[in-house]
Amino acid sequence: xxxHKLSLRLRPAVTQKFRCLSIQSSGQELEAVxxxxxxxxxxxxxxxxxxxxxxxxxxxxxxxxxxxxxxxHIQKLFPxxxxxxxxxxxxxxxxxCVMVRPAALELISYLKxxxxxxxxxxxxxxxxxxxxxxxxxxxxxHYCYTQGWLILHVPDAHxxxxxxxxxxxxxxxxSRFDQPVQATQWLKSFKITNEHFLSKIKTTRRYxxxxxxxxxxxxxxxxxxxxxxxxxxSSSDVVGAVLRELRLQAGAATEGEEVFKLAVAVDGVNALWxxxxxxxxxxxxxxxxELTLIHNLRKMMKTDWRGGAILTALSQTGSLFKPxxxxxxxxxxxxxxxxxxxxxxxxxxSGYNEKxxxxxxxxxxxxxxxxxxxxxxxEGKKELIFLSNRNPSILERLCxxx
Amino acid sequence: xxxxxxxxxxxxxxxxxxxxxNFCLSxxxxxxxxxxxxxCVSSSLWxxxxxxxxxxxxxxxxxxxxxxxxxxxxxHLANMMGEDPETFTQEDVDRSIAYLFPSGLFEKHxxxxxxxxxxxxxxxxxxxxxxxxxxxxxxxxxxxxSYYSLMHDVYDKMLVVExxxxxxxxxxxxxxxxxxxxxxxxxxxxxxxxEEILVENISxxxxxxxxxxxxxxLSMPYCSLEEEFILxxxxxxxVQSRNQEIPVLQHDARGVAFSVADGRRKSAKARITxxxxxxxxxxxxxxxxxRYFPVLQDxxxxxxxxxxxxxxxxxxxxxxxxxxxxxxxxxAVRLAISRALLSFVSEGEVEKMRQAGLLTADPRIKERKKxxxxxxxxxFTWKKR
Numbered sequence: 001x002x003x004h005k006l007s008l009r010l011r012p013a014v015t016q017k018f019r020c021l022s023i024q025s026s027g028q029e030l031e032a033v034x035x036x037x038x039x040x041x042x043x044x045x046x047x048x049x050x051x052x053x054x055x056x057x058x059x060x061x062x063x064x065x066x067x068x069x070x071x072x073h074i075q076k077l078f079p080x081x082x083x084x085x086x087x088x089x090x091x092x093x094x095x096x097c098v099m100v101r102p103a104a105l106e107l108i109s110y111l112k113x114x115x116x117x118x119x120x121x122x123x124x125x126x127x128x129x130x131x132x133x134x135x136x137x138x139x140x141x142h143y144c145y146t147q148g149w150l151i152l153h154v155p156d157a158h159x160x161x162x163x164x165x166x167x168x169x170x171x172x173x174x175s176r177f178d179q180p181v182q183a184t185q186w187l188k189s190f191k192i193t194n195e196h197f198l199s200k201i202k203t204t205r206r207y208x209x210x211x212x213x214x215x216x217x218x219x220x221x222x223x224x225x226x227x228x229x230x231x232x233x234s235s236s237d238v239v240g241a242v243l244r245e246l247r248l249q250a251g252a253a254t255e256g257e258e259v260f261k262l263a264v265a266v267d268g269v270n271a272l273w274x275x276x277x278x279x280x281x282x283x284x285x286x287x288x289x290e291l292t293l294i295h296n297l298r299k300m301m302k303t304d305w306r307g308g309a310i311l312t313a314l315s316q317t318g319s320l321f322k323p324x325x326x327x328x329x330x331x332x333x334x335x336x337x338x339x340x341x342x343x344x345x346x347x348x349x350s351g352y353n354e355k356x357x358x359x360x361x362x363x364x365x366x367x368x369x370x371x372x373x374x375x376x377x378x379e380g381k382k383e384l385i386f387l388s389n390r391n392p393s394i395l396e397r398l399c400x401x402x
Numbered sequence: 403x404x405x406x407x408x409x410x411x412x413x414x415x416x417x418x419x420x421x422x423x424n425f426c427l428s429x430x431x432x433x434x435x436x437x438x439x440x441x442c443v444s445s446s447l448w449x450x451x452x453x454x455x456x457x458x459x460x461x462x463x464x465x466x467x468x469x470x471x472x473x474x475x476x477x478h479l480a481n482m483m484g485e486d487p488e489t490f491t492q493e494d495v496d497r498s499i500a501y502l503f504p505s506g507l508f509e510k511h512x513x514x515x516x517x518x519x520x521x522x523x524x525x526x527x528x529x530x531x532x533x534x535x536x537x538x539x540x541x542x543x544x545x546x547x548s549y550y551s552l553m554h555d556v557y558d559k560m561l562v563v564e565x566x567x568x569x570x571x572x573x574x575x576x577x578x579x580x581x582x583x584x585x586x587x588x589x590x591x592x593x594x595x596x597e598e599i600l601v602e603n604i605s606x607x608x609x610x611x612x613x614x615x616x617x618x619x620l621s622m623p624y625c626s627l628e629e630e631f632i633l634x635x636x637x638x639x640x641v642q643s644r645n646q647e648i649p650v651l652q653h654d655a656r657g658v659a660f661s662v663a664d665g666r667r668k669s670a671k672a673r674i675t676x677x678x679x680x681x682x683x684x685x686x687x688x689x690x691x692x693r694y695f696p697v698l699q700d701x702x703x704x705x706x707x708x709x710x711x712x713x714x715x716x717x718x719x720x721x722x723x724x725x726x727x728x729x730x731x732x733x734a735v736r737l738a739i740s741r742a743l744l745s746f747v748s749e750g751e752v753e754k755m756r757q758a759g760l761l762t763a764d765p766r767i768k769e770r771k772k773x774x775x776x777x778x779x780x781x782f783t784w785k786k787r
Contacts, residue, residue: 128693325693382714386682386705389692398698 048359127349130393158318198222262308273337665738680718
């Protein structure tokens with residue numbers, strides 16, 4: 001904690017110098033800086049933390065270092081978006097530090113170079129279980145947020161295909177099923193994340209919910225969202241309507257408003273084309289097609305709109321009826337999903353390399369997370385490397401009880 | 403007189419009465435007015451009391467005859483197997499018997515055996531007294547003559563050593579720090595082994611007294627005079643690690659050293675190649691060990707041999723394992739890794755590994771289910787009535 005506050009105080013003086021320092025910087029440069037600042041902190045700071053808080057400026061020089069997510073951003077951008085274990089870590093450490101990794105840097109560089117007047121590109125983050133796909137996605141989303149994009153974040157699509165207590169037949173289309181609880185929750189998060197957009201975007205069409213309720217054309221999007229939040233019965237249809245509006249209006253400049261870019265981020269995208277564990281009333285298995293939320297989300301995955309990007313990550317842990325060893329897109333998406341998602345840009349996320357492992361280890365030491373005295377020694381570090389094989393989530397679970 | 407004696411006999415016979423032979427006492431009418439009773443006597447009276455007789459005694463002639471028969475039988479066996487009778491050793495005999503009488507019995511001692519009679523018939527004491535009943539040994543009436551005579555012998559040796567000490571002192575050449583008998587690498591004989599030598603039973607206290615006396619002898623200076631006598635009662639311990647088979651260190655085309663070893667646990671079999679100058683990658687059955695052993699406990703088992711020797715990040719391991727369950731497969735791989743490590747490690751380390759239990763194959767196997775029980779140990783529900 002003290003280190004963090006010190007870094008905040010030091011940042012204006014030190015940032016310029018640190019921006020040009022690379023990891024392979026010689027001791028002389030560090031000593032020159034150290035003359036001005038206390039000697040211990042810069043060495044540690046430069047090894048596993050970076051003072052560069054803006055994801056736009058992250059580059060390979062920062063690879064392997066932790067940057068802090070500002071608390072306000074965490075509250076707004078990720079009300080329920082962060083992976084659960086990472087959320088627990090944020091609460092424990094009182095700060096949300098994300099490691100800058102090559103996969104996220106690659107994604108951000110693609111986003112920077114993409115042409116937004118053309119249909120959106122689909123990016124799929126894939127990799128072994130626990131290698132950091134969800135967090136890389138969150139890092140990229142943070143970049144989009146700082147750039148002022150409209151964020152459409154589905155934290156885990158698997159939550160929509162399993163463990164739903166309430167399922168109602170849809171009012172709009174009788175063959176489909178609604179999930180009011182999940183839809184309302186998602187709308188609430190959406191509202192928190194994109195508050196400043198809600199008043200600017202207007203509806204293009206009249207939506208009728210029931211005999212007495214309807215939303216007129218030209219009303220702000222916020223009203224639509226409120227409608228969905230207040231009336232749970234029609235929330236799934238509201239979600240569909242919101243997605244449609246955003247699809248139509250992203251990248252298309254209407255009079256009096258500036259162009260906004262849309263980031264569609266879905267974690268666990270293989271849920272859209274997998275199996276469900278939900279049952280219909282006649283006890284047969286429900287297809288994902290028959291769920292309103294999934295149906296609308298699939299429409300978003302198509303590239304018939306422009307002015308944004310589709311960022312997705314695969315997930316085996318939440319997937320249904322998929323073998324544990326499957327991690328490639330073709331295995332997890334299935335034939336149908338692969339055909340629909342093609343063409344896409346695959347981004348591979350692998351485990352920590354030596355430098356990243358080193359900085360993760362130093363971070364845990366700094367946060368006093370590794371309590372066991374043996375873990376501070378060299379042999380302890382070798383044991384950690386062996387037992388976790390440099391897999392981020394396994395390492396995290398291992399260190400949790402040390 | 404006759405009447406009373408007959409009554410006594412009848413009484414005695416009636417006392418030991420039960421089933422068995424029936425006895426009818428027929429009496430003349432004149433002598434008795436007593437009724438005639440049927441008296442039963444148990445047949446156990448007529449059998450010898452076998453337990454009281456003690457272990458079966460073999461005479462020396464009997465043993466000699468057995469030895470003769472064994473030698474002749476050995477020559478016959480050699481002829482049967484087509485080998486030279488002159489150079490037919492005991493190992494050849496065992497081999498031939500195992501070939502001629504194949505047995506599937508698990509208990510090795512229950513299989514057919516042809517050994518020298520000295521190993522088969524238990525050692526017995528010859529008759530300890532002469533034709534008139536006088537015992538040969540002066541300590542016969544102590545009951546444990548061999549033991550006490552041994553104690554006397556040891557004390558005699560102590561007296562000899564003391565006499566030598568006095569002689570040296572008289573000459574003025576007495577030195578307290580003379581050559582001591584080296585006791586490392588050997589141990590005292592156990593009580594069972596002593597009993598075998600003395601051919602009589604001794605109690606625990608007797609054994610302890612003997613050890614104390616021997617150690618007292620060893621603590622005296624100049625005890626090296628009687629070294630030969632004392633070493634008869636010490637058994638050399640062999641260094642276990644010399645029995646260890648170390649796999650051969652091979653080199654592949656690029657000159658990198660590697661070794662191959664097997665390991666087994668329950669019914670899991672593992673075959674491991676340990677490659678030097680690697681970076682700690684482990685591949686099992688084609689997949690990464692993190693994927694193959696998701697449980698932390700299994701990975702800890704893999705880590706144990708490398709961590710013990712301190713060479714964690716040095717080797718690459720590639721292997722295959724099959725059979726049994728996850729824990730046994732981990733144990734099999736661990737044993738295989740330890741064995742493969744032997745060729746990269748010094749002898750002192752080998753001994754340490756052996757003492758740590760890394761090189762011992764775990765002999766535990768699933769226990770057999772017994773009839774009358776649910777499982778190996780679980781019994782059926784006990785009903786009081």
